Amino acid sequence: MSDTILTARGLKKHFKTGGGMAKSGTVRAVDDVSFDVRRGETFAIVGESGCGKSTLARLLMRLLTPTDGDVEFDGIDVRSLKGRDLTALRRDMQFVFQDPFSSLNPRMSVGKLVGEPLETHFPQMSASERRGKVAALLAKVGLRPEHAERYPHEFSGGQRQRIGIARALASAPKLVIGDEPVSALDVSVQAQVINLLGDLRDELGLTLVIIAHDLAVIRHMSDRVAVMYLGQIVEQGDVDTVFTQPRHPYTRALLSAIPVAAHGERAPRKALEGEMPSPANPPSGCRFHTRCPYAQARCTTDNPELRRTDVAEGHIAACHFFEVIAADEPDLGLADAPKRAPGAAARFALYEDAMRERATPRPRQDQE
Structure with missing residues (x-):
């Protein structure tokens, strides 16, 4: 088995603009990107808003079709897949969206939302087995089994993101891509979700690809990083x-x-x-x-x-x-900053310290 689970080579995505009376043009959202993701690691892609990192995440999942280039997942050419073969790929590659509220169908209960991937990828599973699996998934992300009867609007932002993570884990994927998975959450909740993702990676042997613009997040949860x-x-x-x-x-x-x-x-x-x-x-x-x-x-x-x-x-x-x-400029002033420590508790305690400092109100300049 190869150490590389995901490969991108010369990946491009260009969008045509204009039409009618507007001047036509081409937006080069992703332009010749190549990298490898190793099995079991957390690979981060960072950059300012508008740099193309979210478009890149959707290209990796085949939610968008690339203009040029190739994506290979576990030895499979992702770009060539269609129909049932593409559906089968979704079992091993899952996506956690940035906004947990807009990514969850408000008309479906949490039990149906988390259970839908089970119906798609494991049709032989009985209804009682599916309910038991949903309850186990909710418990794994820190929710209670009775939450399966509720609807997304009845939860906080952090809880909704946990529901999105449980839904992504339902098909037992090998790779999970998170597109800004904590940026829509309150500062007090961000560390909890980051801690959860780290624990699940260690427990389930997942490979994570995290899209982010917050470098404090990346510093304390990633193995390798690409700057876009x-x-x-x-x-x-x-x-x-x-x-x-x-x-x-x-x-x-x-x-x-x-x-x-x-x-x-x-x-x-x-x-x-x-x-x-x-x-x-x-x-x-x-x-x-x-x-x-x-x-x-x-x-x-x-x-x-x-x-x-x-x-x-x-x-x-x-x-x-x-x-x-x-x-x-040999020194950025970060050489003595605390590095990632082994173990989820120690690793994310550093991130919580950084978030706590960010949330502390600062005195106004006109105050003594």
């Missing part, structure tokens, strides 16, 4: 390596803004200036050069390829001058 900017991956590697020794200036800017629950001095934060260009008209050369403080003439004409850095094997970045940048 304007439809392309600009850096990828082990999460501790990327967070302590980033080589792309975009990654450095994102990490500089992370709230760190730690005492002592820290390097000054550098705000990322300007707005992300439109994916309908991306800049020539390096797509980040319009916002990059290190941009030179070459950056405006030559698009840098992902290449191995000087840090570690498997760490790659798409920047012409990352050696110069690393020498100029």
Whole structure:
């Protein structure tokens, strides 16, 4: 059995715009993305809103058909599947959506919502067996069996997300893709859901692909991370390596803004200036050069390829001058920040500390 469970190669998704009296164009939402996901790991894809990460997640699930490129899951060409073969794929690949309320049918009870995948993928299961399985799934995500008789509107946001996770687990998948699974939740609930996902991964041997823009989430739950900017991956590697020794200036800017629950001095934060260009008209050369403080003439004409850095094997970045940048700014102030610890309790206690600091009201500037 291969160590790689999911592979994307040259993946592209372009959307046509305009029509009628409007000027036509092409939005390059995902533009030549390649990566591998290892069996049993948590692989994170991060970036600003609008960078194409949610579109990429839907391409991996075949919820969208790619313009070009290939996706292979466990040795199967996902793009070529149709009909029953595609339905069979859904058993092994499941999706947790960003908004738990809009992703659940309000006319269906929780029991029917969680039980629907069982009816689809296990038609031989009797009604009593299905009810027992639903009760077990609800218990696994921290809900009670009697909740099966209620409807989505009767639950809080965190509870609804737990229902969505239970529904995703119903078919006993090998891979679960979470598209911003906690961004719609209150800060006080986010750590609970993140903790739940980590525990389920360890207990069930799942592979997780997490889409997020909150780097505090990624820091404490992922094994490897890919950073996206304007439809392309600009850096990828082990999460501790990327967070302590980033080589792309975009990654450095994102990490500089992370709230760190730690005492002592820290390097000054550098705000990322300007707005992300439109994916309908991306800049020539390096797509980040319009916002990059290190941009030179070459950056405006030559698009840098992902290449191995000087840090570690498997760490790659798409920047012409990352050696110069690393020498100029060797320390981000994150080297002494707490790293992920083994075990779910220790791992997510760090995340809860970061969320607690973020939620603490800050005094106004005019107060002593």
